Amino acid sequence: MQDDDVLAYWAERIRAATADERPLRVRGAGTKDWYGQALHGEVLDTRVHRGIVAYDPAELVVTARCGTPLTELEAALAEHKQMLPFEPPHFGRAATLGGAIAAGIAGPRRATVGAARDFVLGVTMMNGHGEILRFGGRVVKNVAGYDVSRLMAGSLGTLGLMLEVSIKVLPQPAAEATLKFDMNGTDAVRKLNEWSGRPLPISASAWRNGTLAVRLSGADSAVKTARNVIGGEVVDAVEAERFWEGLREQTDPFFSTxxxxxxxxxxxxxxxxxxxxxxxxxxxxxxxxxxxxxxxxxxxxxxxxxxxxxxxxxxxxxxxxxxxxxGVFTPLSAPLMKIHRGLKAAFDPARIFNRGRLYPDF
Structure with missing residues (x-):
């Protein structure tokens, strides 16, 4: 189907579901079906709506449709030596951009650069009435008032059907190095907090089983200087890449059982x-x-x-x-839940989108 036909079909399905108060399960590749509460409703598969809509490497902004595979988007960015800064986990090769933003999960670089929501500039979505709404835009300084577009990050599809998203991207670091240290957990926490107060290009850190790993990212001179400052044993580049990917994708042995x-x-x-x-x-x-x-x-x-x-x-x-x-997620206080319910009622009054995915009665 053509894009307009897809959107018209989705709008018809959504209006019918709202009229019948019948839940719809917004789903891309399903690589994160295990995350959140129980799954309910007929599947609305977003993968047919895919592709990069606009990409200006000079402006560090990309806009893509919800069903675009993450691998496809990341490959396009890599051609210009750019990347999704928050390192979204795939949890499967077919993972989509819409699913990554809806889950709002970030990888090892998150502590340094920010979360998924921090890079969402604009969103086009379809609400519970089948109406297309646009929030934000394709430039960094475009928000006045309530930043609705960032609400979609981490909402697990409960507010509406994401159609397109504009994201700020960043250049890939010129150099990277991973160092490891033998130390207990208490010393690791203290050392990491000490280093965080210094101008060191630390882009990721992880401790387990008596070993602390630290990744340095940035200009070649900055990485070399930081290596001399903090010491440690240099990890082979291939092994280091495997290690950080294992943490991001949870294929590391720690997560296996x-x-x-x-x-x-x-x-x-x-x-x-x-x-x-x-x-x-x-x-x-x-x-x-x-x-x-x-x-x-x-x-x-x-x-x-x-x-x-x-x-x-x-x-x-x-x-x-x-x-x-x-409950998968920490129960909210009454005032916060009231805000959540108000947003849900505004975008999805019949509660058809991913019903119960965040909270059982939401």
Missing amino acids: IPPKSALWRLALPSITEPMQLPGAQLMEWGGAQRWWITDTDAQTVRISAKQAGGHATVFRPGREFDRSV
């Missing part, structure tokens, strides 16, 4: 938080601000522990027998 009644938890904490003395395997990223924890500890204990440390916890990957009724 989640016992049936356990879960992989993602804890967002202040970076200065020392390693938590709790049972299970732990891995730290983002200068200590992101903690991965595989445990069968009950959800209440995990969430209380995270809250006491000044953060929150998300069930990222549940085991086969894990009880999802505890």
